[in-house]
Amino acid sequence: xALLIKNGRVIDPASGTDGILDLLxxxxxxxxxxxxxxxTGSMQVIDxxxxxxxxxxxxxxxxxxxxxQEYKETIYTGARAAAAGGFTSIACMPNTSPVNxxxxxxxxxxxxxxxxxxxxxxxxxxxxxxxxxxxxxxxxDMKEAGIVALSDDGKTVKSAEVMRRCLEYAKTFSLPVICHxxxxxxxxxxxxxxxxxxxxxxxxxxxxxxxxxxVAREIxxxxxxxxxxxxxxxxxxxxxxxxxxxxxxxxxVTAETAPHYFTLTDDAVxxxxxxxxxxxxxxxxxxxxxxxxxxxxxxxxxIASDHAPHSSLEKDVEFDNAAFxxxxxxxxxxxxxxxxxxxxxxxxxxxxxxxxxxxRILNLHKGRIQAGWDGDITIIDTEAEYMLDRDRLFSKSSxxxxxxxxLKGRAAYSIVAGSIIYPFAG
Amino acid sequence: MExxxxxxxxxxxxxxxxxxxxxxxxxxxxEVSERDIKKVPTLRGKTVINLFFEPSTRTRTSFEIAGKRLxxxxxxxxxxxxxVVKGETLRDTGENLxxxxxxxxxxxxxxxGAPKILADALPAAIINAGDxxxxxxxxxxxxxxxxxxxxxxxxxxxxAIIGDITHSRVARSNIFLLxxxxxxxxxxxxxxMVPRFIESLGVTFIPSIIDAVRDVDVIxxxxxxxxxQSQSLFPTIRExxxxxxxxxxxxxxxxxxxxxxxxxxxxxxxxxxxxxxDGPKSIILEQxxxxxxxxxxxxxxxxxx
Numbered sequence: 147x148a149l150l151i152k153n154g155r156v157i158d159p160a161s162g163t164d165g166i167l168d169l170l171x172x173x174x175x176x177x178x179x180x181x182x183x184x185x186t187g188s189m190q191v192i193d194x195x196x197x198x199x200x201x202x203x204x205x206x207x208x209x210x211x212x213x214x215q216e217y218k219e220t221i222y223t224g225a226r227a228a229a230a231g232g233f234t235s236i237a238c239m240p241n242t243s244p245v246n247x248x249x250x251x252x253x254x255x256x257x258x259x260x261x262x263x264x265x266x267x268x269x270x271x272x273x274x275x276x277x278x279x280x281x282x283x284x285x286x287d288m289k290e291a292g293i294v295a296l297s298d299d300g301k302t303v304k305s306a307e308v309m310r311r312c313l314e315y316a317k318t319f320s321l322p323v324i325c326h327x328x329x330x331x332x333x334x335x336x337x338x339x340x341x342x343x344x345x346x347x348x349x350x351x352x353x354x355x356x357x358x359x360x361v362a363r364e365i366x367x368x369x370x371x372x373x374x375x376x377x378x379x380x381x382x383x384x385x386x387x388x389x390x391x392x393x394x395x396x397x398x399v400t401a402e403t404a405p406h407y408f409t410l411t412d413d414a415v416x417x418x419x420x421x422x423x424x425x426x427x428x429x430x431x432x433x434x435x436x437x438x439x440x441x442x443x444x445x446x447x448x449i450a451s452d453h454a455p456h457s458s459l460e461k462d463v464e465f466d467n468a469a470f471x472x473x474x475x476x477x478x479x480x481x482x483x484x485x486x487x488x489x490x491x492x493x494x495x496x497x498x499x500x501x502x503x504x505x506r507i508l509n510l511h512k513g514r515i516q517a518g519w520d521g522d523i524t525i526i527d528t529e530a531e532y533m534l535d536r537d538r539l540f541s542k543s544s545x546x547x548x549x550x551x552x553l554k555g556r557a558a559y560s561i562v563a564g565s566i567i568y569p570f571a572g
Numbered sequence: 573m574e575x576x577x578x579x580x581x582x583x584x585x586x587x588x589x590x591x592x593x594x595x596x597x598x599x600x601x602x603e604v605s606e607r608d609i610k611k612v613p614t615l616r617g618k619t620v621i622n623l624f625f626e627p628s629t630r631t632r633t634s635f636e637i638a639g640k641r642l643x644x645x646x647x648x649x650x651x652x653x654x655x656v657v658k659g660e661t662l663r664d665t666g667e668n669l670x671x672x673x674x675x676x677x678x679x680x681x682x683x684x685g686a687p688k689i690l691a692d693a694l695p696a697a698i699i700n701a702g703d704x705x706x707x708x709x710x711x712x713x714x715x716x717x718x719x720x721x722x723x724x725x726x727x728x729x730x731x732a733i734i735g736d737i738t739h740s741r742v743a744r745s746n747i748f749l750l751x752x753x754x755x756x757x758x759x760x761x762x763x764x765m766v767p768r769f770i771e772s773l774g775v776t777f778i779p780s781i782i783d784a785v786r787d788v789d790v791i792x793x794x795x796x797x798x799x800x801q802s803q804s805l806f807p808t809i810r811e812x813x814x815x816x817x818x819x820x821x822x823x824x825x826x827x828x829x830x831x832x833x834x835x836x837x838x839x840x841x842x843x844x845x846x847x848x849x850d851g852p853k854s855i856i857l858e859q860x861x862x863x864x865x866x867x868x869x870x871x872x873x874x875x876x877x
Binding site: 340341342344345346347348349350418462463464465466467 | 686772
């Protein structure tokens with residue numbers, strides 16, 4: 147059945163469209179976008195008056211934990227969390243168990259997603275076998291099976307020589323490379339940002355240099371090899387500066403940050419709340435300001451959640467022993483909308499970081515509202531106000547430092563290929 | 573006056589009036605240990621559990637004696653004999669102990685924040701006997717008690733804390749307490765073991781130990797963990813001792829009435845030369861004596877009313 151979305155404020159960063167328009171989707175594709183499309187009896191109609199209509203949001207950095215850690219999240223629950231958060235496409239990192247470093251694991255994720263996931267799931271393959279940073283994984287095989295990018299997310303490829311070969315081999319198959327930047331020696335045993343708060347708490351800190359060294363290294367390698375890199379979860383002002391300078395000289399580098407880096411600082415760790423333990427760590431106010439500036443001036447192309455579900459087994463323990471990571475699919479959009487209401491970003495800027503920018507980086511034919519493109523749409527109620535409630539999360543895990551926080555703005559509808567997938571049926 | 577909290581997790585949670593009240597109470601407790609019959613019935617029928625996940629002789633014994641002098645039943649559990657090795661979480665361990673209705677649990681743990689996990693989960697009072705490199709509040713209180721007894725007041729005192737500041741919960745708790753009470757604190761040590769942001773805690777950093785001791789009332793030496801050498805934090809014990817050890821030669825730059833303290837156990841001849849340790853300025857054993865009085869006071873204030 148065709149779907150007609152009427153009277154909404156359509157925001158499409160790729161074309162610069164911002165206006166009250168009607169949108170018709172049929173056969174899974176966008177058919178028409180214009181003023182006043184008349185409804186016919188064969189159409190399902192959504193009245194989007196007062197709502198934002200955006201290209202389906204893309205989160206290019208999530209962890210779905212399947213296969214291997216289904217007690218934390220599954221493709222089914224992770225996809226539902228995504229849909230509830232307004233995302234219609236997500237990329238999932240390869241640090242599953244077994245690692246997604248070969249086509250059989252990729253095939254499993256792709257097939258499982260076909261039956262279990264209500265959103266589009268794009269697997270990311272490992273750069274190196276078993277994420278060990280030693281031997282190349284089978285990029286060609288994995289690409290045929292459906293990966294859209296490569297990453298050893300959670301780890302940096304320790305050897306610069308191996309990383310260089312990864313980039314060269316990725317170039318062979320035109321696969322984008324996503325870099326988790328962290329000097330493992332410098333960051334070893336660190337639990338939080340090294341700063342005033344870690345000094346007070348007596349906790350081993352992670353110096354910003356641990357991230358910045360590798361950001362600089364990956365950019366240097368990318369420039370030499372001539373293949374782009376995408377810097378994951380940027381957390382420090384120094385990284386923003388390094389990426390900004392690289393872009394200014396034309397280096398093929400893109401970058402993302404996560405909502406917690408523009409919303410929270412290391413002050414949040416003072417409570418020993420393990421939900422605040424994340425890698426890279428929450429940094430200082432000065433870093434937070436630099437991240438916001440980087441988003442504003444375009445240094446940071448993408449907002450991605452780094453959704454990292456963990457159960458109470460990993461989190462209801464001593465801070466030292468707790469796993470790194472926080473869930474984020476269901477809080478990403480409202481936290482970004484805070485940047486809009488604070489005047490840091492325009493709506494257009496905010497939405498390009500969730501739509502056309504990640505689509506371009508991952509070479510997805512998505513992220514814009516244009517006739518002939520996929521009928522993935524997110525309709526957002528920017529005025530909805532609510533408290534983030536553990537019991538209302540769709541993720542299987544609840545390791546969020548934002549529980550109990552007042553949020554404004556949420557997905558009213560998530561639409562994949564012309565079908566309303568959220569609100570969930572039943 | 574009552575303490576505002578059922579627990580003592582951190583000096584940073586206290587206010588000056590509470591610290592003064594604890595020290596005043598300790599002063600009246602000290603006399604009990606000097607009696608022929610060193611026991612009062614104050615905590616009769618109360619149960620205290622010493623839950624130690626790290627080895628300790630002095631602190632655990634001090635808590636045990638403090639509890640017994642107040643007639644509490646004291647049980648000691650060390651990590652080796654607990655179910656931690658079987659994979660039980662700290663909270664589970666705490667809840668199992670709580671099921672036996674203790675009034676107070678004294679916990680030492682290698683992780684910062686571990687006592688807070690018990691405090692949040694259990695109705696029993698919790699005393700932090702050292703959590704990672706975070707805090708060791710009873711040590712700071714006994715140190716303050718000792719300084720106050722010797723020097724009269726904490727406000728205006730000048731204290732140098734010397735050694736491995738980064739890994740020292742004793743240093744942190746002392747810094748919080750002394751600065752809160754109006755003392756001036758400086759720290760010294762190799763910069764590999766002094767946090768980059770240490771001055772944010774309201775202290776000054778003085779690189780040279782000789783400059784650090786020059787004008788202070790109290791020198792507090794910290795224990796150097798010998799395994800830090802393998803972590804590239806100092807080159808050799810010999811060089812550490814030469815540049816950061818407290819010797820008579822260093823002490824000759826200090827004021828004649830300076831007091832020398834150490835939370836123990838001392839690496840004799842490394843962070844402190846034997847003659848200084850045994851010399852007239854050392855009040856290390858007074859600290860140990862006062863530790864019992866301070867812990868008696870805390871037990872009384874937390875579960876005795």
